[in-house]
Amino acid sequence: MSWVRDRLLDKLHYLGHQSLNAFARLGRGSLLLLQLIFAVPQAIMRWRLILQQIYSVGVLSLLIIIVSGFFVGMVLSFQGYITLVDYGAEESLGTMVALSLVRELGPVVTALLFAGRAGSALTAEIGLMKATEQLSGMEMMAVDPIKRVLAPRFVAGLISLPILAMIFSAVGVLGGEFVGVGLLGVDGGSFWSQMQASVDFRDDVLNGMIKGVVFGWVASWIALFEGYDAVPTSSGVSSATTRTVVHTSLAVLGLDFILTALMF
Amino acid sequence: MAEINQSRFLIKITDLHFSQRGRKIFDGANIEIERGKITAIMGPSGAGKTTLLKLIGGQRHPDTGSVEVDGVNVHKLSRRKLYALRKKMGMLFQSGALLTDLTVFENVAFPLREHTRLPELMIRDLVLMKLESVGLRGAKNLMPAELSGGMARRVAMARAIALEPMMVFYDEPFTGQDPISMGVLVKLIKKLNSVLEMTSVIVSHDVAETAAIADYIYLISEGKVVAKGTPEELNRTDSEWAQQFMQGLADGPVPFHYPASDYATELMEPK
Numbered sequence A: 001m002s003w004v005r006d007r008l009l010d011k012l013h014y015l016g017h018q019s020l021n022a023f024a025r026l027g028r029g030s031l032l033l034l035q036l037i038f039a040v041p042q043a044i045m046r047w048r049l050i051l052q053q054i055y056s057v058g059v060l061s062l063l064i065i066i067v068s069g070f071f072v073g074m075v076l077s078f079q080g081y082i083t084l085v086d087y088g089a090e091e092s093l094g095t096m097v098a099l100s101l102v103r104e105l106g107p108v109v110t111a112l113l114f115a116g117r118a119g120s121a122l123t124a125e126i127g128l129m130k131a132t133e134q135l136s137g138m139e140m141m142a143v144d145p146i147k148r149v150l151a152p153r154f155v156a157g158l159i160s161l162p163i164l165a166m167i168f169s170a171v172g173v174l175g176g177e178f179v180g181v182g183l184l185g186v187d188g189g190s191f192w193s194q195m196q197a198s199v200d201f202r203d204d205v206l207n208g209m210i211k212g213v214v215f216g217w218v219a220s221w222i223a224l225f226e227g228y229d230a231v232p233t234s235s236g237v238s239s240a241t242t243r244t245v246v247h248t249s250l251a252v253l254g255l256d257f258i259l260t261a262l263m264f
Numbered sequence B: 001m002a003e004i005n006q007s008r009f010l011i012k013i014t015d016l017h018f019s020q021r022g023r024k025i026f027d028g029a030n031i032e033i034e035r036g037k038i039t040a041i042m043g044p045s046g047a048g049k050t051t052l053l054k055l056i057g058g059q060r061h062p063d064t065g066s067v068e069v070d071g072v073n074v075h076k077l078s079r080r081k082l083y084a085l086r087k088k089m090g091m092l093f094q095s096g097a098l099l100t101d102l103t104v105f106e107n108v109a110f111p112l113r114e115h116t117r118l119p120e121l122m123i124r125d126l127v128l129m130k131l132e133s134v135g136l137r138g139a140k141n142l143m144p145a146e147l148s149g150g151m152a153r154r155v156a157m158a159r160a161i162a163l164e165p166m167m168v169f170y171d172e173p174f175t176g177q178d179p180i181s182m183g184v185l186v187k188l189i190k191k192l193n194s195v196l197e198m199t200s201v202i203v204s205h206d207v208a209e210t211a212a213i214a215d216y217i218y219l220i221s222e223g224k225v226v227a228k229g230t231p232e233e234l235n236r237t238d239s240e241w242a243q244q245f246m247q248g249l250a251d252g253p254v255p256f257h258y259p260a261s262d263y264a265t266e267l268m269e270p271k
Helices: A002-045 A047-086 A090-131 A134-140 A145-183 A188-198 A201-229 A234-263 B049-056 B079-086 B104-115 B120-133 B149-160 B179-195 B207-213 B231-236 B240-247 B263-268
Strands: B009-020 B023-034 B038-042 B064-069 B089-092 B167-171 B199-204 B216-221 B224-229
Touching (some): A002 A145, A002 A201, A090 A134, A090 A201, B009 B049, B009 B199, B038 B207, B049 B064, B049 B199, B104 B149, B120 B149, B120 B179, B149 B179, B179 B199, B179 B207, B224 B231, B224 B240, B231 B240
Parallel strands (some): B167 B199
Antiparallel strands (some): B009 B023, B216 B224
16 A cells, blocks of 8 residues: 555645745745835836836727727626616616626726736736846846836836726726617616716725726736746746736636625 | 955955755855956856856855955845946846847946936937947947847947946857857957956857957866966866867767766667
């Protein structure tokens, strides 16, 4: 039976090794986050760098956000109408679409899309800069890459994601109106007035924005850390990019659950 | 202090021990680099030549032993002081390490913009002067991706000397260059060293090119300095290993064969 024991020991060894690795990564990640936070004030002084990053992280994500927002709004409107019309409550369609978007789908889907569009690009960019010794080169030029390269991207993500989420929700509402009012014949007046009456700025819009800020923080942090911590080879950068998308998506969904439970 | 700082040697490496991922890279190396001279560190691939530059630049920490640059121990400096020291060091990476999202001009301007508050006009003039000295003023608007390997290294050289450093480190400057760019680089290193009165350290395994411009050569292998001296001295040395390296012989103290069991026995033994 000694081979059974050996196999078990092997498994145990593997498990221990993996957990140690996971903890070490968590430690390095937290350390980087701390360095990023300390670097933020200096990064803000150099707002031009942040502006450039808002362009590449935020503005370039606009198209996918707008298109997805419109489609999600349209589908919501379709599904909502089918259910609501049975109860003769199709006037509440506007409320239903707006609340779903502003509270949940806006920030969450934006964050998922952000991870795929901007987060993966950030990881690949930083990882390749590491692989081509650009980060090392900066260090030798007495320039701290965390301050010069990572921090502006971090701030840009923090600013961009909540704004993208708001745009997503706004476009989604328009998509909902297009289907609900335009195609399915819900009364436009009640669509908008019910929405106006039941969507609260503080409870709904502001909470949605807070989610956006939290997701922006997590998404940029994970993307930057994966890039900075990547094994500096092509396969290393590619697996880091995958990890960024997977980890960000899971973290966003998990955090959304917690935030929703706390907020509503 | 001033007297110590003005000692003959700019860099003093004493009894350096360093290992990485369980592999011993330096095992008691002693290296002294003289001011104003071109010193070459040569050795086979994987002998830790690049690591040595990273140790001098403070990017890696030795296990024991010390690295003194201009009279101060690099690894005892605070982060702020280390960064101040690095401003006096220029480093040319093997890949050039140019920032791929900036033009040639902006790459050379990068250290000036990061570390000085010079007016734009002066930065322009300085960058053009540095680019002129490496012969690439005409390439100022190109992106790094549009440069050949040799040109990228020359831009990296212009960037390395942008802040007029005391010393410049060249990491494998000749690897993978065609004969013309190789000649250009050899000439440039020599010229920059004498014009700017810098100390140059070249890490390389290209024997002929390096020996042509080096004032002093250290040969390292298996973590130790195996031989040292001027190029002429090394060519005349009676160390077999140094002879094999300098002449590029296939067999010698460094065997042609990777250690293996007996050839005949292995062929004959059953599967």
